[in-house]
Amino acid sequence: MKKSALAVLILAATALLAEGQQVKPENQIKYRKAAYQLMNFNFGSLEAMATDKKPFNKDDAVRNAEFVALLATVPKGFFGEGTDKDTKAKPEIWTHRSDFDAKMEKMTSEAAKVPAAVHSGDMAAFKKQVADLGAACKACHDEYRAK
Amino acid sequence: MSSSPDRIRVWDLPTRIFHWALVVLVVFSFTTGKVGGGWMDWHLKSGYAILTLLVFRLAWGILGSRTARFTHFLRGPRAAVAYARATFAGQHPSTIGHNPLGGWMVAFMLALLLAQAASGLFADDEIATQGPLADKVSNALVAKMSSFHYYNGWTIVAAVSLHVIAVATFQWGLKVDLLRPMVNGWKTVLPGVRPPEPARAATWLAAVFLAVAAGLVYALVVVYPRG
Numbered sequence: 134m135k136k137s138a139l140a141v142l143i144l145a146a147t148a149l150l151a152e153g154q155q156v157k158p159e160n161q162i163k164y165r166k167a168a169y170q171l172m173n174f175n176f177g178s179l180e181a182m183a184t185d186k187k188p189f190n191k192d193d194a195v196r197n198a199e200f201v202a203l204l205a206t207v208p209k210g211f212f213g214e215g216t217d218k219d220t221k222a223k224p225e226i227w228t229h230r231s232d233f234d235a236k237m238e239k240m241t242s243e244a245a246k247v248p249a250a251v252h253s254g255d256m257a258a259f260k261k262q263v264a265d266l267g268a269a270c271k272a273c274h275d276e277y278r279a280k
Numbered sequence: 281m282s283s284s285p286d287r288i289r290v291w292d293l294p295t296r297i298f299h300w301a302l303v304v305l306v307v308f309s310f311t312t313g314k315v316g317g318g319w320m321d322w323h324l325k326s327g328y329a330i331l332t333l334l335v336f337r338l339a340w341g342i343l344g345s346r347t348a349r350f351t352h353f354l355r356g357p358r359a360a361v362a363y364a365r366a367t368f369a370g371q372h373p374s375t376i377g378h379n380p381l382g383g384w385m386v387a388f389m390l391a392l393l394l395a396q397a398a399s400g401l402f403a404d405d406e407i408a409t410q411g412p413l414a415d416k417v418s419n420a421l422v423a424k425m426s427s428f429h430y431y432n433g434w435t436i437v438a439a440v441s442l443h444v445i446a447v448a449t450f451q452w453g454l455k456v457d458l459l460r461p462m463v464n465g466w467k468t469v470l471p472g473v474r475p476p477e478p479a480r481a482a483t484w485l486a487a488v489f490l491a492v493a494a495g496l497v498y499a500l501v502v503v504y505p506r507g
């Protein structure tokens with residue numbers, strides 16, 4: 134399955150960070166954008182199912198949800214110093230770091246709950262979790278993402 | 281009561297319903313857009329409803345009742361300046377329908393709202409929500425539309441605030457009752473200066489325009505994106 138390969142890649146990338154290996158700023162931006170873009174794709178699919186824009190398909194939803202939960206953990210490692218060029222990330226991220234980190238943490242924790250909400254088969258719980266994650270994404274975009 | 285000489289019917293029912301429905305929907309759209317999350321679905325639906333109302337209003341502005349017509353309330357700059365001068369000089373010339381300044385404000389707000397609804401169709405919040413036509417155009421255009429949609433939202437807040445302040449100034453500062461006519465349609469005029477009743481278009485015609493507007497918007501946001 135492709136997902137496990139991606140998981141290995143992500144783990145490897147975060148492991149590198151943990152070991153103190155520096156990813157150059159340009160690539161940090163590249164990786165976090167890639168993670169956000171794939172989150173956008175998968176979360177968009179979940180949102181469409183949650184709002185009845187497309188029929189709910191459990192296999193797709195599970196796959197989307199697991200991707201979202203895993204990908205959500207990627208960006209936080211790639212907002213190092215000097216990664217504020219050629220990006221919509223606002224400089225306030227680095228001047229309000231603790232608030233940014235708290236919002237990032239909120240987003241990853243909401244994303245982590247999505248797979249369980251899908252598995253539960255409870256549509257109300259699924260819809261609520263999709264809405265909660267969307268709100269967590271937005272909270273950060275409102276403050277720290279250029280319009 | 282309708283034959284009473286000191287009251288005149290200035291706003292027809294369709295125009296009044298349009299106005300107050302727009303008030304509710306604009307406030308709702310702004311709020312849901314700012315709250316986001318699970319409300320985005322409603323934000324889009326509210327936008328479609330506003331677009332429907334605007335399409336209706338354009339038709340009503342051409343073929344509707346006299347006071348609702350653009351040709352009635354869009355006056356030249358000279359008339360607007362003269363009206364502003366007279367008003368600031370302490371006179372407040374009584375007008376039937378929009379005054380020459382207010383008419384331009386109405387056109388300006390309609391244009392802003394139309395631009396807002398149209399840009400929303402192509403917008404993408406890059407979280408989970410995109411306008412129904414975002415997939416039909418390039419991402420460069422989607423980014424421009426999304427950015428415009430954000431900033432234009434605040435322009436609308438400013439314009440609506442100005443509108444409310446202006447109406448409040450007339451209402452309580454200059455003692456010109458604008459609110460009641462927009463609610464019940466009737467304007468009180470001084471006895472003896474009763475101007476001719478402005479012509480009114482049939483309400484069923486407004487219903488037809490509204491239905492056609494709804495059909496057009498449905499085709500644009502539901503049927504066309506599927507194809």
